[in-house]
Amino acid sequence: MASTTASIDLPVSPDAVWELIGGFGSLPDWLPYITRSELTEGGRVRRLTNQDGGTIVERLRSFDHAARTYSYAIEQAPFPVAGYLSTLTVHEVPGTPGASRVEWSGTFVxxxxxxxxxxALFHxxxxxxxAALEHTVRK
Structure with missing residues (x-):
């Protein structure tokens, strides 16, 4: 199994960042690569459309609003992996009031x-x- 993680610190409160990215259907609000997100199965499945018209289908595996985190699995995508599970989390930055650290990680075969x-692909x-999130919150 392979894995990767990326993170960024933002000069915006964790609650404000979570408000932007915490909805499972919110990717088009901050990720220009994703132009559309359609939720099905009561919001547990998202069907994403990318800039090239490709489709990615992902299933929500866990969601914790209080901890500002969710995990999802890819069910259909043009990526060379299987067993993909990813987590997006927004933390407070210790010692820096009003700042947040966003971590995006994944494991896959x-x-x-x-x-x-x-x-390298997922990183x-x-x-x-x-970086797109940072651009969005700094507007």
Whole structure:
């Protein structure tokens, strides 16, 4: 099993960041790569459309509003992995009132590629996504 994690510190309160990213259908609000998110099954499944018109289907596995975190699994996507599970979490930054740390992590089994290639792919997605989040909150 392979894994990767990316994080970013933002000069915005954890509650404000969570308000933006904490909804399972909220990716288009802060991630330009995702242009549409359609929720089904009572909000437990999201069908994402990317800029290229591709589809990604993800299932919510856990959600904790008080802890500002959720985890999801990919059910359908054009990625070379299986058993994908990802977690998005917003923390307080110790010693820095009003700031937040956002962590995006994932575990997966590479399929047809090496661990390093799969890790680099998702690390890039997470890093680019967090940079887009930073751009959104600084507007």
């Amino acid at each position: 590479p399929a047809g590629v090496g661990d390093g290639e799969a890790e 890039g997605i997470y890093t680019d996504g967090l």
